[in-house]
Amino acid sequence: MFSSTIQVLKVENEERTSKKTGDKYTHFAARCILLDDDGGVVTVGLLSSRRIAPELRDSIKVGIYRGTFAIQVPDYGQDKGEMVSMLTGLVPFPQRGAGQAPAAPAAQVK
Numbered sequence: 001m002f003s004s005t006i007q008v009l010k011v012e013n014e015e016r017t018s019k020k021t022g023d024k025y026t027h028f029a030a031r032c033i034l035l036d037d038d039g040g041v042v043t044v045g046l047l048s049s050r051r052i053a054p055e056l057r058d059s060i061k062v063g064i065y066r067g068t069f070a071i072q073v074p075d076y077g078q079d080k081g082e083m084v085s086m087l088t089g090l091v092p093f094p095q096r097g098a099g100q101a102p103a104a105p106a107a108q109v110k
Helices: 054-059
Strands: 002-017 024-035 041-048 063-072 084-092
Touching: 054 084
Parallel strands: none
Antiparallel strands: 002 024, 002 063, 024 041, 063 084
């Protein structure tokens, strides 16, 4: 497994209708920023429902997370049989809260 820090900016979770079949389906996606280890922006992108483990979809909210990814081979959908990276875990990323004092500098031995 691999892990990355991601900031979820917006969650899209809406019912849509297929233009081809007329069937209703749920569209789920998360607009995200991939952050480097210093909190800098690496890139901005979309995590679509087909790249998110179904059991994680309800837990994705706006915020910063440490996400784990694994290579999987789906047995359904347009990625059926292909090796793809899937979001398999999501843990809120600890942040210093507003109004919280910065950590004191480390004591130095003289």
